[in-house]
Amino acid sequence: MGPLQGIRVVEFAGLGPGPFAAMLFSDMGADVIRIDRKGGRAPGKNEITYRGRKAVAFDLKKAEAVNAALRLIEKADALIEGFRPGVMERLGLGPDVCLKRNPRLVYGRMTGWGQGGPLKDAAGHDINYIALSGALHAIGEATGRPVPPLNLVGDFGGGALYLAFGMACALLEAKKSGKGQVVDAAMTDGAASLMTMFYGMMASGYWQDARGVNLLDGGAHFYGTYETKDGKWIAIGSLEPQFYRELLEKTGVNDPSFHAQMDRSTWIPCREKLAAVIKSKTRDEWDAIMLGSDVCYAPVLSLAEAPKHPHNVARQTFVDVAGVTQPAPAPRFSRTEPAVQGPPQPASAGSLADWGFSQDEIAKLEQTGAV
Numbered sequence: 001m002g003p004l005q006g007i008r009v010v011e012f013a014g015l016g017p018g019p020f021a022a023m024l025f026s027d028m029g030a031d032v033i034r035i036d037r038k039g040g041r042a043p044g045k046n047e048i049t050y051r052g053r054k055a056v057a058f059d060l061k062k063a064e065a066v067n068a069a070l071r072l073i074e075k076a077d078a079l080i081e082g083f084r085p086g087v088m089e090r091l092g093l094g095p096d097v098c099l100k101r102n103p104r105l106v107y108g109r110m111t112g113w114g115q116g117g118p119l120k121d122a123a124g125h126d127i128n129y130i131a132l133s134g135a136l137h138a139i140g141e142a143t144g145r146p147v148p149p150l151n152l153v154g155d156f157g158g159g160a161l162y163l164a165f166g167m168a169c170a171l172l173e174a175k176k177s178g179k180g181q182v183v184d185a186a187m188t189d190g191a192a193s194l195m196t197m198f199y200g201m202m203a204s205g206y207w208q209d210a211r212g213v214n215l216l217d218g219g220a221h222f223y224g225t226y227e228t229k230d231g232k233w234i235a236i237g238s239l240e241p242q243f244y245r246e247l248l249e250k251t252g253v254n255d256p257s258f259h260a261q262m263d264r265s266t267w268i269p270c271r272e273k274l275a276a277v278i279k280s281k282t283r284d285e286w287d288a289i290m291l292g293s294d295v296c297y298a299p300v301l302s303l304a305e306a307p308k309h310p311h312n313v314a315r316q317t318f319v320d321v322a323g324v325t326q327p328a329p330a331p332r333f334s335r336t337e338p339a340v341q342g343p344p345q346p347a348s349a350g351s352l353a354d355w356g357f358s359q360d361e362i363a364k365l366e367q368t369g370a371v
Contacts, residue, residue, distance in 0.1 A: 003336040007029075007078065008030065008031045011079075012080065018110045026052030028338045033054055033351060035057075037058075042344075048324065056349060076105060077106065078105065078170075108185065112129045234299055242294065250290050253274065258270055307325050321340050352365075
């Protein structure tokens with residue numbers, strides 16, 4: 001009974017952000033059908049981003065398969081594709097063709113560089129897209145190299161989330177106008193958008209165009225990570241003065257050099273002194289002192305530890321689906337509760353039945369080798 005119940009989405013199988021965006025739609029209650037490449041590998045149960053939707057495998061070199069795909073698209077509210085620019089057009093499934101068959105269709109396109117620009121045809125990955133946006137340059141220690149923040153900023157933050165948001169906006173508009181449109185979601189654009197606040201801070205003179213010397217990049221001693229006595233880590237974010245005072249109180253620091261919190265000239269020596277204090281106790285000991293206080297504190301949990309933490313357990317932040325522990329749908333809704341619609345499934349011609357294909361039609365497609 002998620003908030004998108006009744007919305008139908010056709011997903012052309014891809015990697016990374018495309019499947020993740022389709023997963024988000026499914027988690028929110030949409031009926032998503034994935035079109036795989038015939039002969040391709042079926043996703044395993046641990047490939048969580050493929051959860052919650054049925055699939056069918058088409059040989060899109062066959063006219064019968066293209067026609068079957070267009071029949072699905074006619075019934076859909078939205079489409080997701082993540083190929084390089086021009087691929088869908090060459091398959092006979094570009095926006096012009098699809099919108100002619102279904103004028104209210106929201107056609108979501110997920111690429112790294114975008115549908116236009118001098119780099120649009122070049123290969124790339126998350127690290128390249130966030131490099132071009134300015135995001136990668138800003139992440140890392142002052143004396144070290146830029147550090148890739150996994151592939152969260154490009155693929156998932158700047159890519160899948162902006163695609164899903166853009167498509168949701170277009171779906172709302174289509175309900176008023178009756179007209180669909182193309183959503184051109186580029187990971188470079190999205191990563192740049194995520195950096196909006198930092199571009200503003202740099203323009204105001206409050207942010208230096210360098211790594212590890214600023215308020216939120218680990219430069220400040222009161223916003224960063226520290227190693228504990230047992231080799232684990234904690235995270236401190238005591239930005240506001242009242243939270244900073246509590247940090248000094250909880251750690252027992254009374255060195256006068258800590259009193260001028262925003263004096264950047266003190267940040268490096270204060271970090272070194274605070275590191276020594278934090279190293280004197282284990283992570284569990286610091287949990288007992290600071291967790292739940294206004295220090296703005298949390299233990300740095302591993303992927304294995306996070307699902308077991310009492311706060312995450314209480315909120316059911318993680319769920320078990322077919323024996324695989326995984327993040328639950330987010331965000332929460334007070335009335336139309338989202339849910340995982342099931343584990344990843346292999347492609348099956350029978351999936352077409354839910355979208356109005358008769359058994360005879362499915363059998364004919366199988367006989368031609370189209371599905």
